[in-house]
Amino acid sequence: MKFIKLTAISAAVLASTAALAADPVIVVDDNDAVVYEAEPVAYQAAQPSYAYNSDAGIVRNTTGAVVGTTKTIFNTLTHPASVSAEAGTLGYGANVGFSVNEKTELQAGWAGGDAADLFGGDFDANDVNYDVDSDFSNPYLGVQVRPMANWFTMGAGIIVPDNDIDVRANSEGSDDGYFELNNIQYNAAQTGTLEGTIEHRNKLAPYLTVGFRPNITNNFGLFGEVGAAYMGKTDATVRAVDSTSLVNYTDKDGTPSTTTAGEVASIAEKELEDKDWLEWFPIVKVGATYRF
Known part of the structure; x- marks a missing residue:
């Protein structure tokens, strides 16, 4: 049994x-x-490495969440949404765009080269006109936003400027001409050539722009932007070819006086450093964009 x-x-x-x-x-x-x-x-089916807890309002398994976020960022950075070519006051260049959403795009770009001709090749500092030769290098990171989801855009970001600006003063007036500094006219022939360099003090320059970005086709579009970058105060160096040469001028009281070309160069240098528009550098640029 x-x-x-x-x-x-x-x-x-x-x-x-x-x-x-x-x-x-x-x-x-x-x-x-x-x-x-x-x-x-x-x-029971295996649970994912991280999941959202709707009751607690938190993501369980932080390590998995970080890995997932990192993967998303990596995929975004390795799959750009657009590439653009540009030309403007910062120089000739290009940028790559990464879409965050339908209204926001991150940008990484560079503009540089000899950009002096793009803004006329000269400028006035008070009463002295200067010819300009430049060698620009302006890498930048920024964000472009379409606040109304149309062609209108607003941009902001940071430029890392490394710009070499060479200047040469032009004499004015009749006969031998003159350099007018602080409302005093210095004989240009006696002063000789005044030339120098300008360098911005800011190593990081924030910028703001507004613009438009119409799409011509599904992939191809154009854009234009205007704005300014805060480059900070400038350090200028102006020199005379013969700094000891005697220069005649008439002071503000009408009294004839004499100084040296080196002193005239020093006065011109101070006026260059006091020029406001070099502190806020104008941004004007146009370009074309190809979207993937």
Whole structure:
């Protein structure tokens, strides 16, 4: 009888395992029948490495969330939304755009080269006109926003300026001409050539622009922007070819006086450093964009 009992129990266990407790198991013991209900085994799908807990308002498994975010950032940076070519007061250059959403785009670009001709090739500092030669290098990072989801754009960012600006003063007036500094006219022939350099003090220059970016086709578009970058005060160096040369002038009281070409250069240098528009450098640029 014990043998029959063991055999019945073993068969019941094997049957319940195979059928995942699909049917009840009956065990016979000394003419008594006992029914056992086998509980099925529950299997759960593997949970993701991170998940949002709507009750607590937090992301469970921070490590997984960071990895997921990093992967998203990597995919965004390696799949740019657009490339653009540009020309303007900062120079000739290009940028790459990365879409954050339908209204916002991050940009990384560079503009430089000899940009002097793009803004006329000269400028006036008070009453002295200067010819300009430049060698610009302006890498930048910024964001372009379409606040109304149309052609109108607003931009902001940071420029890392490394611009070499060489200047040469032009004499004015009749006959031999003159350099007018602080309302005093210095004889240009006696002063000789005045030339120098300008360098902005800011190593990081914030900028703001407004513009428009119409799409011509699904992939191709144009853009234009105007604005300004805060380059900070300028350091100027102006020198005369012969700094010891004597220069005649008439002072503000009408009295004829004499100074040196080196002193005239120093006065011109101070006026260059006081020129306001070099502190706020104008940004004007146009270009074309190809969208992927």
